[in-house]
Amino acid sequence: MRASLKDNSTDVHNSSAPTEFVPVSSPAHIAVVARLARDIWYEHYVPLIGRPRVDYMVSRFQTAPAIEAQIGDGYEYFLVARDGRHLGYLAVQEQHAERMFISKLYVTKEARGTGTGRACMEFIEQTARSRGLSRLWLTVSKRNPAVQAYERLGFRIAEPIVMDIGGGFVMDDFRMERDLN
Numbered sequence: 001m002r003a004s005l006k007d008n009s010t011d012v013h014n015s016s017a018p019t020e021f022v023p024v025s026s027p028a029h030i031a032v033v034a035r036l037a038r039d040i041w042y043e044h045y046v047p048l049i050g051r052p053r054v055d056y057m058v059s060r061f062q063t064a065p066a067i068e069a070q071i072g073d074g075y076e077y078f079l080v081a082r083d084g085r086h087l088g089y090l091a092v093q094e095q096h097a098e099r100m101f102i103s104k105l106y107v108t109k110e111a112r113g114t115g116t117g118r119a120c121m122e123f124i125e126q127t128a129r130s131r132g133l134s135r136l137w138l139t140v141s142k143r144n145p146a147v148q149a150y151e152r153l154g155f156r157i158a159e160p161i162v163m164d165i166g167g168g169f170v171m172d173d174f175r176m177e178r179d180l181n
Ligand SMILES: CC(C)(COP(=O)(O)OP(=O)(O)OC[C@H]1O[C@@H](n2cnc3c(N)ncnc32)[C@H](O)[C@@H]1OP(=O)(O)O)[C@@H](O)C(=O)NCCC(=O)NCCS
Pocket: 040, 044, 105, 106, 107, 108, 111, 112, 113, 114, 115, 116, 117, 118, 119, 138, 139, 140, 141, 144, 145, 146, 148, 149, 150, 152, 153
């Protein structure tokens, strides 16, 4: 898989090509994830949580060095690609008690609503099952429409959680989970 992005203007909705999940480890792929992250986070989150918080979160968690450090800490990043285009990225972390934490799941605006998120979740589910894990979980901003998408994907709200992420910012989230049994 080449690290360069094709022009995304071609209609991704009409592609019947399979969705691919490319493990991220090389600096070139990390740079692609960082670029996707910047594009998606500013487009999606500024209206939801405001620019100062997005500035803080992108600079703290989604620069190339930050992503590289997370990979070193056991987070597994994957680029989501279809028909040679990068449509987003995801990151998971295998945890104790047979759990898999979905740390990141971000699809470009153009590729949303085309089954990409569902394909990502099926990939995550298969990966978790192949490792004998029995539960998926994630956190999501209460105001994010992704809550409804996750519900359609079989997750339920487990509890509200308030997280101090530093920089004077607090996340007002839901923890959502899905049993695989
Ligand atoms: C959340 C996200 C990953 C879902 O990906 P997607 O490609 O849009 O999802 P799909 O097209 O595969 O849809 C999956 C299911 O969720 C539903 N869904 C998707 N977006 C929805 C929304 N905004 N409201 C209600 N349901 C929604 C779909 O109808 C579908 O259900 P169905 O198959 O039963 O009809 C994607 O919208 C995204 O990246 N959003 C921006 C970034 C983000 O917020 N990420 C989550 C961070 S925690």
